[in-house]
Amino acid sequence: MAATLTVWKFPTATGADTAIDTLSRLQSEELIKVHDAAMVSWPQGTKKPQTRQLHHLAGVGALGGAFWGLLFGILFFIPLIGAAVGAGVGAMAGSLSDIGIDDKFIAKLKDQITPGTSALFVLTSDATLDRVHDEFHGQHAELISTNLSHEQEAQLREVFAD
Numbered sequence: 001m002a003a004t005l006t007v008w009k010f011p012t013a014t015g016a017d018t019a020i021d022t023l024s025r026l027q028s029e030e031l032i033k034v035h036d037a038a039m040v041s042w043p044q045g046t047k048k049p050q051t052r053q054l055h056h057l058a059g060v061g062a063l064g065g066a067f068w069g070l071l072f073g074i075l076f077f078i079p080l081i082g083a084a085v086g087a088g089v090g091a092m093a094g095s096l097s098d099i100g101i102d103d104k105f106i107a108k109l110k111d112q113i114t115p116g117t118s119a120l121f122v123l124t125s126d127a128t129l130d131r132v133h134d135e136f137h138g139q140h141a142e143l144i145s146t147n148l149s150h151e152q153e154a155q156l157r158e159v160f161a162d
Contacts, residue, residue, distance in 0.1 A: 003035050007145040008120045009112050013043040015139060016118035022135050023122065024057055031131045036063040036123040044116040049076055063123060075109055105145060112144050
């Protein structure tokens with residue numbers, strides 16, 4: 001049972017909230033297992049997005065608050081930083097590349113998660129893809145990142161294509 005880390009972008013600042021409700025329902029129906037999750041909501045006109053770990057979906061969480069804090073810190077809150085602190089964050093960020101979170105991943109997310117959008121970061125397994133797809137139909141989710149193989153990613157995109 002390998003876990004899949006996916007990042008879904010929504011075209012509105014509230015889209016991820018709707019998706020969380022759907023994901024929670026799917027988990028209660030045992031159609032997906034959520035190991036950890038976090039969301040970003042960036043209302044239009046605000047300088048920074050709102051972020052939160054979704055403890056109600058995953059309990060303690062497989063990745064933990066430190067992981068989400070570091071990831072969201074790198075993505076949204078650390079444009080200018082002191083050299084010593086920057087080196088420490090750089091070292092931690094370097095270790096993230098071991099799990100597929102590298103400069104390319106960070107740049108892609110920074111480009112796509114912008115004011116007026118939201119995103120859902122989810123570590124899952126055991127998904128019944130056709131049922132999950134049916135429940136998310138009409139929510140306009142766009143898969144922007146995954147640790148799946150290219151073949152698995154293509155299959156996932158095909159299932160969610162409208």
